[in-house]
Amino acid sequence: MNKLKRIKIISWTTRTFLVTFLLFSSCSLSDKKKDTLSPGVDNVQILLDLSTKVYEKQHEKALQYALTALELSRKKNDNEAEASSLKTIADIFYKFNFYRKALPYYNSSLTLFQNQSNSSLINISNQSIGDIYYKLNFSDSALIFYNRALKGYQEKGTKIGIGTSLLRIGNVYWTTNNYDKALEYYINSLLIYEDINYTAGLARVYINIGSTYFVTEYYDKAIEYFLKSKQILDEHHDSDVLAELYLRMGETYAKKNLHKEAIQYYDASLALYDSTSNNLNKAWVYKAKSNTLHELKRYDDALELANTALKIGEIYDDKWFNASINNTLANYFLEKHVYAEALIHLKKAASIASSLKSWSILKENYLSFSRYYSLKGDYKSSLVYYKNFQRMSDSIQNKERNDRIAKLQTRFESEHNKRELQLKEQELKNNKAKLQKQRYQLYFFGFGVVVVLFLSFALYRQYKILELKGRKIERINEELDQRVKERTSALRLTQFSIEQASDPIFWLSPSGKYIFANKSACENLEYSKDQIVTLSITDIIPNFNSDDWQQFWNIIKKDKSLILESFHKKKSGKAFPVEIILNYIAHEGNEFAFAYVRDNTERKLREENLKKAKDKAEEADKLKSAFLANMSHEIRTPMNAIIGFSDLLISNEYSEEEKFEFGNLIKNSGSSLLKLIDDIIDISIMEAGHLKLNISSVHVNNHLNEILMFFQEEKERLGKSIVDIKLNIPPNSNKIIIDTDPIRFRQVITNLVGNALKFTESGSIEIGYNIGNDPVLHFYVKDSGIGIKAEKIDMIFERFNKLEDDRRIYAGTGLGLTISKKIVEELGGFMYVESEYAKGSTFSFTLPYYRSEYFQKEEPVETDIPRNKKYLWEDKKILIVEDVDSNYLFLETLIGKTKAKVTWAKTGIQAINLCEKIKPDIILMDIQLPELNGYEATKQIRLSNKDVPIIAQTAYAFSGEKEKIKNAGCNDYITKPINPGILMETINKYLT
Numbered sequence: 001m002n003k004l005k006r007i008k009i010i011s012w013t014t015r016t017f018l019v020t021f022l023l024f025s026s027c028s029l030s031d032k033k034k035d036t037l038s039p040g041v042d043n044v045q046i047l048l049d050l051s052t053k054v055y056e057k058q059h060e061k062a063l064q065y066a067l068t069a070l071e072l073s074r075k076k077n078d079n080e081a082e083a084s085s086l087k088t089i090a091d092i093f094y095k096f097n098f099y100r101k102a103l104p105y106y107n108s109s110l111t112l113f114q115n116q117s118n119s120s121l122i123n124i125s126n127q128s129i130g131d132i133y134y135k136l137n138f139s140d141s142a143l144i145f146y147n148r149a150l151k152g153y154q155e156k157g158t159k160i161g162i163g164t165s166l167l168r169i170g171n172v173y174w175t176t177n178n179y180d181k182a183l184e185y186y187i188n189s190l191l192i193y194e195d196i197n198y199t200a201g202l203a204r205v206y207i208n209i210g211s212t213y214f215v216t217e218y219y220d221k222a223i224e225y226f227l228k229s230k231q232i233l234d235e236h237h238d239s240d241v242l243a244e245l246y247l248r249m250g251e252t253y254a255k256k257n258l259h260k261e262a263i264q265y266y267d268a269s270l271a272l273y274d275s276t277s278n279n280l281n282k283a284w285v286y287k288a289k290s291n292t293l294h295e296l297k298r299y300d301d302a303l304e305l306a307n308t309a310l311k312i313g314e315i316y317d318d319k320w321f322n323a324s325i326n327n328t329l330a331n332y333f334l335e336k337h338v339y340a341e342a343l344i345h346l347k348k349a350a351s352i353a354s355s356l357k358s359w360s361i362l363k364e365n366y367l368s369f370s371r372y373y374s375l376k377g378d379y380k381s382s383l384v385y386y387k388n389f390q391r392m393s394d395s396i397q398n399k400e401r402n403d404r405i406a407k408l409q410t411r412f413e414s415e416h417n418k419r420e421l422q423l424k425e426q427e428l429k430n431n432k433a434k435l436q437k438q439r440y441q442l443y444f445f446g447f448g449v450v451v452v453l454f455l456s457f458a459l460y461r462q463y464k465i466l467e468l469k470g471r472k473i474e475r476i477n478e479e480l481d482q483r484v485k486e487r488t489s490a491l492r493l494t495q496f497s498i499e500q501a502s503d504p505i506f507w508l509s510p511s512g513k514y515i516f517a518n519k520s521a522c523e524n525l526e527y528s529k530d531q532i533v534t535l536s537i538t539d540i541i542p543n544f545n546s547d548d549w550q551q552f553w554n555i556i557k558k559d560k561s562l563i564l565e566s567f568h569k570k571k572s573g574k575a576f577p578v579e580i581i582l583n584y585i586a587h588e589g590n591e592f593a594f595a596y597v598r599d600n601t602e603r604k605l606r607e608e609n610l611k612k613a614k615d616k617a618e619e620a621d622k623l624k625s626a627f628l629a630n631m632s633h634e635i636r637t638p639m640n641a642i643i644g645f646s647d648l649l650i651s652n653e654y655s656e657e658e659k660f661e662f663g664n665l666i667k668n669s670g671s672s673l674l675k676l677i678d679d680i681i682d683i684s685i686m687e688a689g690h691l692k693l694n695i696s697s698v699h700v701n702n703h704l705n706e707i708l709m710f711f712q713e714e715k716e717r718l719g720k721s722i723v724d725i726k727l728n729i730p731p732n733s734n735k736i737i738i739d740t741d742p743i744r745f746r747q748v749i750t751n752l753v754g755n756a757l758k759f760t761e762s763g764s765i766e767i768g769y770n771i772g773n774d775p776v777l778h779f780y781v782k783d784s785g786i787g788i789k790a791e792k793i794d795m796i797f798e799r800f801n802k803l804e805d806d807r808r809i810y811a812g813t814g815l816g817l818t819i820s821k822k823i824v825e826e827l828g829g830f831m832y833v834e835s836e837y838a839k840g841s842t843f844s845f846t847l848p849y850y851r852s853e854y855f856q857k858e859e860p861v862e863t864d865i866p867r868n869k870k871y872l873w874e875d876k877k878i879l880i881v882e883d884v885d886s887n888y889l890f891l892e893t894l895i896g897k898t899k900a901k902v903t904w905a906k907t908g909i910q911a912i913n914l915c916e917k918i919k920p921d922i923i924l925m926d927i928q929l930p931e932l933n934g935y936e937a938t939k940q941i942r943l944s945n946k947d948v949p950i951i952a953q954t955a956y957a958f959s960g961e962k963e964k965i966k967n968a969g970c971n972d973y974i975t976k977p978i979n980p981g982i983l984m985e986t987i988n989k990y991l992t
């Protein structure tokens with residue numbers, strides 16, 4: 001039976017077990033008890049012990065025991081037993097990868113443990129819930145529970161728990177590509193495990209540190225840590241951990257093109273996973289092995305193994321794995337020129353990677369798309385994807401991450417190297433003491449020999465006495481010979497240790513001539529032993545003369561030691577940085593300098609990288625300072641107009657027409673100020689990684705026509721009526737829709753067109769998009785403005801960078817393009833620019849799309865509603881909940897014209913009481929209130945009145961606010977600053 005058939009049988013068996021398992025878990029508890037237990041078993045602890053013992057081989061029976069224990073504990077009203085039963089059930093589901101079914105049981109058990117103030121089990125439960133969220137790729141939630149567990153273990157001083165929590169937090173940062181942050185937590189965990197000599201934890205953390213170095217392409221460093229873990233696991237066997245280690249080692253050797261060794265490790269990993277029946281982990285090994293087989297040009301074997309891995313992944317619905325294996329299969333089909341099949345897998349991988357926000361998988365997906373279009377002959381699309389791949393590969397974040405990793409690695413290795421140096425120095429001192437002791441013993445031996453000869457001569461005259469005592473003398477001689485052999489062997493061992501040391505070691509005379517060099521020193525300098533003893537230190541150190549050495553020798557002789565940094569020159573002429581530790585030694589009337597040398601090439605490189613990182617940080621700080629200065633100007637400019645014209649508005653010296661104009665100027669300045677605040681909030685949300693999208697189907701042409709109409713009016717307001725703004729829509733494109741966030745989509749287009757209008761004094765601006773063979777739309781905004789200088793194109797999307805020419809400085813924050821680019825990337829596309837100075841620019845971006853005969857419901861977009869529309873709400877009671885007097889006065893003024901009866905509540909508690917008293921027809925609820933906020937006030941009103949319409953008014957500008965407001969019980973919401981037309985139309989919708 002070949003391997004594929006065996007896997008199909010395993011897959012069928014697993015599917016059968018899943019169906020049985022899920023059906024069984026939905027059965028009643030009483031049925032389970034009758035099927036599995038005798039009526040006499042009524043001890044909860046016995047049932048839980050039975051469940052723990054059998055769950056490895058009898059999954060259903062283990063769950064039956066645990067569920068019966070839960071029912072029994074509840075009948076006995078035993079909260080401690082109930083908590084233990086819930087946790088055991090959750091552990092069983094978690095063991096077999098049913099994470100969503102495990103979560104409610106863990107949450108219930110945690111609540112009971114908290115009621116019992118059982119801190120140990122609270123910490124364990126927090127950690128288990130964190131594991132669930134980690135497996136489900138909910139990184140933020142996982143960090144919350146891991147940090148709770150960490151805090152609990154720190155309060156109790158439980159070092160194993162602290163180390164384990166740090167390790168798990170590191171895992172979360174690893175999966176979100178924050179490798180420098182992950183490495184920092186791993187190192188902290190490692191230090192704790194070393195302190196308590198916790199071997200199981202050390203084995204695991206060594207694997208994770210090695211994996212971090214692997215993904216950042218430090219393969220030799222990764223192997224070093226994997227071997228440390230293997231050394232522990234050879235003594236303390238753990239099948240699951242060892243199987244994962246073999247997988248990681250196989251992947252690393254594959255990257256080093258050692259394919260034979262890689263396949264050996266993959267097979268060893270599969271053998272261990274067979275013993276643990278862990279099919280999902282086996283799928284990861286199949287994927288890795290298929291990549292190596294593909295490198296060896298065994299394409300059919302690689303394809304068969306990758307398809308097997310995909311089938312297993314689909315059973316467990318592991319999104320991370322499925323994205324990666326689909327991308328792998330796409331490359332295999334490209335190799336066979338089966339383009340249709342390759343495209344299917346590429347789209348699946350891109351969709352899953354976007355939902356996971358996995359930049360590492362998405363980056364490889366872009367590279368695969370580029371290769372696909374190249375093979376299809378569509379080189380333009382291929383270049384677009386390849387540019388995006390390069391941008392992700394060379395991003396500032398990656399460079400900063402690698403700099404951070406280099407810094408952590410340097411700090412960690414420096415501490416270890418310092419300890420190793422101290423140990424070597426102590427070893428040298430011990431060897432010196434041994435040599436001195438051996439010399440005294442040899443002197444004693446020589447004296448003994450003289451004494452023996454004297455006695456032998458004296459005893460020669462007395463033959464019988466000599467005959468009796470001669471045997472004793474022979475025995476003494478044999479003992480002395482044995483001791484001489486032992487001492488000689490010790491001396492040879494000392495010499496061998498120095499000879500075989502991994503670092504170069506030299507002996508120098510007072511004149512600087514080399515007397516001895518070990519094997520490593522000869523290899524390091526490319527000289528033989530015979531050649532090196534003919535040289536002096538002035539031959540090895542560039543630009544170093546005998547006078548320089550004499551000064552150093554005087555210092556060494558006086559201080560007994562000297563540490564210096566210099567360069568060594570190889571026989572080939574190549575120089576490299578070194579650190580030299582020189583010690584003064586006087587031996588048998590002779591003077592020597594004992595030199596211990598370390599190659600500093602890697603350390604110097606890391607220092608250079610750190611310097612570059614420091615320079616970049618200083619440059620960022622300068623940009624930030626410039627940004628703050630610019631913000632002061634940008635905020636004060638509209639505020640100056642608002643305050644100034646407000647003073648004029650209340651004056652009696654101006655006509656009504658002039659005051660009307662003042663009002664328009666105040667409104668325009670307020671809009672500019674609001675746009676500035678929105679930009680600052682957006683960039684803050686994006687920098688924190690909390691940008692949330694509300695995806696719906698968007699009719700592209702409708703949105704572009706609305707934007708065109710807006711800017712046709714805007715150019716008149718700005719006095720740029722001579723600028724021609726036109727829209728270029730492809731033919732037969734009326735049914736083009738995209739799945740995207742409509743508000744963010746409009747924000748990107750509006751930003752680009754607004755910039756184009758700002759920098760274009762005459763000529764034209766063109767808005768449009770193209771439809772290619774790939775599943776994306778190519779949008780563009782083209783202008784004939786001032787253009788961008790070539791040296792500034794690479795910086796145009798960076799924060800706080802503003803465009804200017806030699807004649808004027810343009811207003812703005814320098815954030816619009818940064819925000820737009822980040823939004824496009826979050827929506828699954830990318831943005832780029834082409835420009836020629838003084839001739840114009842074209843900003844382009846892509847978004848995924850599909851064609852459809854029917855449109856899904858599109859998210860409505862707020863638009864201005866004419867203010868002159870009349871509303872009449874006689875006999876209607878409106879309750880306004882607002883704590884700011886001026887805000888209430890504004891609303892009361894607007895609504896007062898409708899003849900509705902208005903009541904004012906300043907707090908959430910007043911709103912609840914007035915709602916009971918006056919029975920309003922509609923409520924305008926502010927969210928930020930004293931005593932009780934708008935969310936809680938709404939929830940309490942809904943307990944007694946489920947019908948009254950409640951419209952939330954909020955100044956919060958964050959994504960997800962709409963869902964939070966509706967979950968609290970509000971029917972609708974409006975955002976501050978409030979648009980009078982939208983406010984009145986929204987109220988009218990619920991009153992008529």
